[in-house]
Amino acid sequence: MEIALALFVGVLAGTGVWLTLRARTFDVILGLTLLSYAVNLFIAAMGRLYSAQAPIVEAGRAPNLLEYADPLPQALVLTAIVIGFAMTALLIVIALRSRAESSGDHVDGGEQGAAGGAEPSSPERESER
Numbered sequence: 001m002e003i004a005l006a007l008f009v010g011v012l013a014g015t016g017v018w019l020t021l022r023a024r025t026f027d028v029i030l031g032l033t034l035l036s037y038a039v040n041l042f043i044a045a046m047g048r049l050y051s052a053q054a055p056i057v058e059a060g061r062a063p064n065l066l067e068y069a070d071p072l073p074q075a076l077v078l079t080a081i082v083i084g085f086a087m088t089a090l091l092i093v094i095a096l097r098s099r100a101e102s103s104g105d106h107v108d109g110g111e112q113g114a115a116g117g118a119e120p121s122s123p124e125r126e127s128e129r
Contacts, residue, residue, distance in 0.1 A: 002045075005041070005045055008041065009038050009041050009042050009045070010038075012034050012035075012037055012038035012041065013034075013035060013038040013039075015031070015034050016031045016032065016033075016034035016035035016036075016037075016038060017031065017035065018031065019031025019034065020032060020035065023106055023107050023108070024105050024106060024107065025095040025098065025099065025105040025106075025107060026095060026105060028107060029088065029091045029092060029095060032088075032091070033084070033088055036080065036084040039080070040077045040080050040081060040084075043073050043076055043077050043080070044073055044074065044077045046070075046073050047070040047071075047072065047073030047074060048070060
């Protein structure tokens with residue numbers, strides 16, 4: 001179980017880094033989202049992977065760490081999920097606005113085939129602005 005989880009976190013993180021390094025806006029957003037999923041799984045795994053264990057110590061029982069799950073990583077992951085969802089929505093809106101203004105979704109504003117990364121400006125293009 002631990003090896004499968006470690007591999008899954010590694011694949012998510014690797015794919016997230018690869019997509020983040022791409023030159024397209026939506027690839028970068030998807031990469032950041034996958035990276036946040038990998039971090040959330042990693043933090044949740046640090047709280048021990050127990051099923052059907054109470055996160056709160058019951059009254060009258062000796063506090064034994066083998067019988068309880070740690071509630072702090074669960075709270076951190078829940079908060080990170082909510083914040084990550086809001087940030088992803090904000091990034092998508094910003095990317096859509098940028099695409100509408102520059103008529104492309106390349107990160108540096110140019111196309112991949114251009115030598116300098118940006119297209120040379122033409123007088124017709126300048127008059128449109």
